[in-house]
Amino acid sequence: MPVIIRVSNLTKDFGAHIKAVDGLSFTVTEGQVYGFLGQNGAGKSTTIRMLLTLIRPDSGDIEIFGLHLLKHRNEILKKIGAIIEKPDMYKYLTAMENLRIFATMSGVKLSEKKLLDQLAMVGLAERANSKVKTYSQGMKQRLGIAIALVHDPELIILDEPTNGLDPQGIADVRNLILHLSKERKKTLLVSSHLLNEMEMIADSMLIIDKGKKVVEGRTDELLNPEKIQVEIITDNKSRTLDILKDSKWSGSLMNTANGSIVLEIQKTNIPELNRMLVEQNVNIFSLKPKHTLEDFFLSVTGT
């Protein structure tokens, strides 16, 4: 797959003692949803701002679409759509007016119908002519996504795109990202603190801490699906425990505190475990994998 973003030894200091990004290198290939993870202040937004030429790196190189970013700035930015942190736009203008302004700034002139279609895609068609100051945070976030996509960019950079959205809004953004990736073959770089969301959408990911790369790789490989923790909640915990202690998973019991039971088993054994408990007339309220990206993230960042 062609490399879309290649970042090499990127460094940025803010003053003598604040190293925002420290020798960061990574690559994003075409068609990927690339998750960009890190705690607040880890350097995610600074890195994204350097990718968009908002901040000048102290050292290091950025190539996008095979071109040097600073030498081919306008050529590259024409093919990028971005949300940068919170969605800010002209509050005294309508959604339609905002969209038209940013489309023109991106070098495209779209008809009213096309603009309306863009707003319909994020569920804002009915409020197209309302001033943005009357919008909720979630609506502003969706308008921000429409603005990022208005010129049909090849690379989409979304910095915390689900901020301020309700659960339905988060699911909508997730589906939109998957649609853009799978159906429209876009490349996406997505930073988020909602790790479970990232787990559902990212093909690959990079975790950074204090401006440095902690780990980079394919999401499924990083999560190590062969070894998984499963949390079980049933109507009778003590009886369930007795059953498990008499089973082949007795050695897999990890934690029986609170109301749940946690086992570490092979992922492929989950259906068998479920079947055995049902056959023993145990009413299962919940059986879910616990080895999520969040656990992984916390373990690699040492928090």
Add this chain to the structure above:
Amino acid sequence: MLQLLKIELYKIFKRPRTFIAFGVITAIILLVQIAMKFGGDEYVGLVMSGLSAAFDAPAQQVLNGYFVCFIILNLLLIHVPILVALIAGDMISGEANMGTLRLLAAKPVSRTKLLAVKFAATSVYTILLLVWVAILSLFLSITLFGTNQLFVARGLEVNIISASDILWRYIAAFVFAAVGLLTVASLAFMFSTFADNSIGPIVACVCVIIVFTILTQLQIPFYDETIKPWLFTTHMLGWKGFFYVEGSEGITVQGSIENLPAVIKSGLILLTYIVIFLFIASWHFKRKNILS
């Protein structure tokens, strides 16, 4: 470029605050015109009483549209710069404050071009404001008070300019005033590139104008030769040069300007200020890390 300029103008004229300056100017000019309509003779008598006894023109002859316009310009061209600073000081910092600067700066438009378009829009706004001043102060005054000779007081003397020799002087004065206002606009615009909120650049610009104006008006010989010749506020008054004419004993030379080189020098100094302010703005903005 034209598309981008249209966008900037659209943004400026969609904001209610843009029209505050137009409203303020309209109110001041109308108040002066009302005062002149109902108490103009008394005012003219007061002005003429301090002049040489040689000039004994009837108040009805002195009080006309050109005279009222001259009074209004003397009042307004000191204060309009503050209104210009309200918009110019907000051009970049206002975008930073709203959070839209990062969106604009991440678009395929170079920062130099973005800055150029924004200053062009500021200039259009400034010139429109001045055109509005011209329409109200000159053309409405002519409609209300008619035309006649213009009496311009200079210390104890008076320049009398014939009615047929006045209109071009006003046009030239307004063009000169536009350069003066653009100097203030470029100062506020430069400050705007340094800040992430609008208040700072506007206050900084107004403070500079106040300090420079005070220094310009100070009657201290030491400053007359050292500082005053270089203050832009000194040269912003250069528009008056178009109404100082050659002549003696009340007879003026048609189409003359008493000290044209001084007027040109003032204009050039103002243009130099504009270039310096815009150069600093561009140099800083191109290197600025956009963190807002």
